[in-house]
Amino acid sequence: MTNKLVLENLKHRPIRTILVVFAIAIQVNLMLTLVGMSYGMLNDFQKRSRGVGADIIVRPPNTSVLSMSAPSMKEAMVGYLREQPHIKSALGTTVHAMEGFLNSATGIDLKQFQAFSGGFTYKQGGPWTKNNELIVDEYYATQRKLSAGSTIKLLNRDWIVSGVVETGKMSRIFMPLDILQDLTGNTGKYSQLYLRVDDPKNADAIVEQLKSLPALKEFPIYSMESFTSLISIDNAPGLRPFLNVIVGLSVVVGFLVVFLSLYTAVLERTREIGILKSLGATPMFIIVLLFRETIALSIVGSIVGVLLSYATQWLIATLVPASLQMQIVYEWWPISMLVAIFASLVGALYPGFKAAKQDAIEALAYE
Amino acid sequence: MSKPPLIEIRDLKKTYRLGDVDVHALRGVNLSVADGEFLAIVGHSGSGKSTLFNILGGLTPATSGTIHLGGEDLLAMSDSDRTRMRRGTVGFVFQKYNLLPTLNAQDNIALAQELAGRNNMNEPWFKEILESLGLAHRLTHKPRAMSGGEQQRVAIARALINRPKILLADEPTGNLDTENSVAVLDILRKLNKQYGQTILMITHNPEAADFADRKVRMKDGHVLEPAGDIIEG
Numbered sequence A: 001m002t003n004k005l006v007l008e009n010l011k012h013r014p015i016r017t018i019l020v021v022f023a024i025a026i027q028v029n030l031m032l033t034l035v036g037m038s039y040g041m042l043n044d045f046q047k048r049s050r051g052v053g054a055d056i057i058v059r060p061p062n063t064s065v066l067s068m069s070a071p072s073m074k075e076a077m078v079g080y081l082r083e084q085p086h087i088k089s090a091l092g093t094t095v096h097a098m099e100g101f102l103n104s105a106t107g108i109d110l111k112q113f114q115a116f117s118g119g120f121t122y123k124q125g126g127p128w129t130k131n132n133e134l135i136v137d138e139y140y141a142t143q144r145k146l147s148a149g150s151t152i153k154l155l156n157r158d159w160i161v162s163g164v165v166e167t168g169k170m171s172r173i174f175m176p177l178d179i180l181q182d183l184t185g186n187t188g189k190y191s192q193l194y195l196r197v198d199d200p201k202n203a204d205a206i207v208e209q210l211k212s213l214p215a216l217k218e219f220p221i222y223s224m225e226s227f228t229s230l231i232s233i234d235n236a237p238g239l240r241p242f243l244n245v246i247v248g249l250s251v252v253v254g255f256l257v258v259f260l261s262l263y264t265a266v267l268e269r270t271r272e273i274g275i276l277k278s279l280g281a282t283p284m285f286i287i288v289l290l291f292r293e294t295i296a297l298s299i300v301g302s303i304v305g306v307l308l309s310y311a312t313q314w315l316i317a318t319l320v321p322a323s324l325q326m327q328i329v330y331e332w333w334p335i336s337m338l339v340a341i342f343a344s345l346v347g348a349l350y351p352g353f354k355a356a357k358q359d360a361i362e363a364l365a366y367e
Numbered sequence B: 001m002s003k004p005p006l007i008e009i010r011d012l013k014k015t016y017r018l019g020d021v022d023v024h025a026l027r028g029v030n031l032s033v034a035d036g037e038f039l040a041i042v043g044h045s046g047s048g049k050s051t052l053f054n055i056l057g058g059l060t061p062a063t064s065g066t067i068h069l070g071g072e073d074l075l076a077m078s079d080s081d082r083t084r085m086r087r088g089t090v091g092f093v094f095q096k097y098n099l100l101p102t103l104n105a106q107d108n109i110a111l112a113q114e115l116a117g118r119n120n121m122n123e124p125w126f127k128e129i130l131e132s133l134g135l136a137h138r139l140t141h142k143p144r145a146m147s148g149g150e151q152q153r154v155a156i157a158r159a160l161i162n163r164p165k166i167l168l169a170d171e172p173t174g175n176l177d178t179e180n181s182v183a184v185l186d187i188l189r190k191l192n193k194q195y196g197q198t199i200l201m202i203t204h205n206p207e208a209a210d211f212a213d214r215k216v217r218m219k220d221g222h223v224l225e226p227a228g229d230i231i232e233g
């Protein structure tokens, strides 16, 4: 019967119920969207890293998986690595961070890149032939409305797009290696070295062998397998705090919405609370009744929020060309639901105690 | 009286504090009510009738005095004991019916029994009560779809579902027209005669008071007994 009372109370003020459900849904959707975008970004980075076709990756000293740092690996490293047993080929790149998270311009030597990873699939145009030309991927081209022959200003310089390539290999913007190095004051220096080995199955063993070389002591070396598996929220600089802030904000929003709504509901139900007390309801019963109402609202709101996240995903994909794809992250369904329930229950605390404390006689006299 | 009274009130006082002002609502009430009695309480507005009921029903504590309810010392009880007592021992009927507006008649009654942890809804005696209240066909209606008389009959059914020792009716006919008033009073009398239900009823209406076995009058926080020698108004 208490469940029915909760349900009837919710039905009694349908607009309020719908608004609260909607507010909680937005709160949940906000979390799911930002988490989904973060995962989408990481996933995309993962795919592009894999797309290079390398078996092992060597990064500059004092870097982690996703941190950017100045290119500091010398030309000689590439040759040195190439000479190690089991190493078939090596490719050095210089990465220059650009606006946007995990977005960067990568300097490559087209010939070496061709040999190393099979080269690009051109959708428009072709390789660069001049020093002021660059290559972009389809994603970036769509996002910036570029096509072969367009000009674009990057690093304080005008560039002409010589070709648009299929997305999924290494980077979104490619520039001639030496030009990028010179422009950024890193002549002859690399920020990422890719290796191919004779037998990819032995990649881990070869990584260990490389790590044991005194010359490579300081360098983080990963098999591509472990490198991509390390691409995660916790390794992305600033991402975890960002998500924490989002969760915190949505707790505040949920708290406020539920607090206001229940506060007015308790005032409105003063008389009913008095009736319940005259029937022998304990203060605890009154609080639990409101908590149940709150939990029901948050559960329905969370479900609507999950459904909304599919709508958001569709909207982003449809309205924003070449946007990062928002991933549906199932692990975050229960998390965001628990966050919503928690925020709502905190919001229900004060109205609940107010209701429980209400004097039965005064409540019954209330008009 | 050979049996001890069901309700035994001695020197009961209740003082409300309104800011700095003390309101002496009850100034030493003495009253005994026998098991199975139908008692009418009359008196001017503000004489303390409702206050007495609220204390009897455990809705508010007394300031001093003693109340024995079926042998138990009501005023010595803790808040939670009084709440428990309220569920099973006392049934309230109010002037304004006080049904929960969002629940239909049946659910209003069911909620009261659930709060008391009972399950009497389908007991033959309760079906009989519903039948005699003429509610059998009204159970799925919500309060706002019912007349005042019907709502009051639902409130009576709700007050009875837990088989309370005492039914406290505070101006049960105050909002009803004559026809419905008579119907409700008939029901109360029938409950009293047929089932031996102890009933205390507050009323302003002398004709309503005549339905009871005994009348007492309240004045300035005292109970005057017998009421017969004081003229109403």
Ligand SMILES: Nc1ncnc2c1ncn2[C@@H]1O[C@H](COP(=O)(O)OP(=O)(O)OP(=O)(O)O)[C@@H](O)[C@H]1O
Binding pocket: A361, A362, B016, B017, B018, B023, B024, B025, B043, B044, B045, B046, B047, B048, B049, B050, B051, B052
């Ligand atoms: N909650 C309260 N706080 C303060 N004073 C109260 C409260 N309830 C009642 N009183 C006061 O106590 C006195 C008795 O009130 P009570 O309601 O018991 O009278 P009553 O006999 O039921 O009157 P009526 O016939 O109008 O219902 C009144 O002076 C009233 O103002």
Ligand SMILES: [Mg+2]
Binding pocket: B049, B050, B051, B170
């Ligand atoms: Mg009164």
